[in-house]
Amino acid sequence: MKAVILFGHGARDARWREPFDRLADLWRAQHPGTPVQLAFLEMMTPSLEDAVSTLRAQGATQITVVPVFFGQGGHLRNDFPVLLEACQAKFPQIALSATNAVGEDLAVLQAIVDFSARAL
Amino acid sequence: MKAVILFGHGARDARWREPFDRLADLWRAQHPGTPVQLAFLEMMTPSLEDAVSTLRAQGATQITVVPVFFGQGGHLRNDFPVLLEACQAKFPQIALSATNAVGEDLAVLQAIVDFSARAL
Numbered sequence: 001m002k003a004v005i006l007f008g009h010g011a012r013d014a015r016w017r018e019p020f021d022r023l024a025d026l027w028r029a030q031h032p033g034t035p036v037q038l039a040f041l042e043m044m045t046p047s048l049e050d051a052v053s054t055l056r057a058q059g060a061t062q063i064t065v066v067p068v069f070f071g072q073g074g075h076l077r078n079d080f081p082v083l084l085e086a087c088q089a090k091f092p093q094i095a096l097s098a099t100n101a102v103g104e105d106l107a108v109l110q111a112i113v114d115f116s117a118r119a120l
Numbered sequence: 121m122k123a124v125i126l127f128g129h130g131a132r133d134a135r136w137r138e139p140f141d142r143l144a145d146l147w148r149a150q151h152p153g154t155p156v157q158l159a160f161l162e163m164m165t166p167s168l169e170d171a172v173s174t175l176r177a178q179g180a181t182q183i184t185v186v187p188v189f190f191g192q193g194g195h196l197r198n199d200f201p202v203l204l205e206a207c208q209a210k211f212p213q214i215a216l217s218a219t220n221a222v223g224e225d226l227a228v229l230q231a232i233v234d235f236s237a238r239a240l
Binding site: 002006013019022105114119 | 142239
């Protein structure tokens with residue numbers, strides 16, 4: 001079974017995660033057959049490893065990790081691949097893969113342009 | 121004249137800003153009559169103040185600042201309002217306003233859900 005992890009940076013302020021919770025809710029409403037978990041790099045839980053573990057317990061065999069980041073800086077170029085590799089080593093029975101950062105997607109950027117235009 | 125500032129966090133890795141440059145390019149192609157500048161909270165230039173100054177020199181009188189952040193944590197709840205107020209005090213002839221973070225926009229979140237679904 002396929003599953004998705006929406007992977008964010010994390011922040012000290014608990015309210016920072018609100019859009020991530022909304023994202024997961026949207027996913028669940030639109031893709032009820034594909035489990036989703038949030039995971040965070042730092043300052044928030046669950047970790048990537050804990051999210052993989054939860055999805056595995058739900059029967060996931062293929063997990064796509066989506067970095068919900070705009071830019072691909074040190075966190076995504078350096079920290080994230082190490083984390084992903086460590087998870088893959090820990091859960092060899094799961095096929096783990098990752099997408100580009102969502103900020104690389106033209107439709108995401110277009111939605112930001114449209115949001116900005118509506119605000120003028 | 122109206123203008124827009126796309127305001128991001130900034131990062132040490134210069135490649136992090138690529139989606140921001142693409143955002144500004146998209147804006148310019150679609151809204152050529154409304155100048156746009158990027159600005160960053162830290163680790164990248166220009167600052168918010170420098171971006172306001174540049175747009176003012178281009179004739180802007182009303183500037184909308186769009187925080188290109190997912191969540192609203194300490195940076196947007198604490199640092200950003202102080203920065204915006206300082207800019208407003210420095211440029212009293214400009215009407216400065218700010219939107220919510222783009223991560224609060226349902227269409228932006230939906231674009232992320234769609235990107236994730238296409239990746240499965």
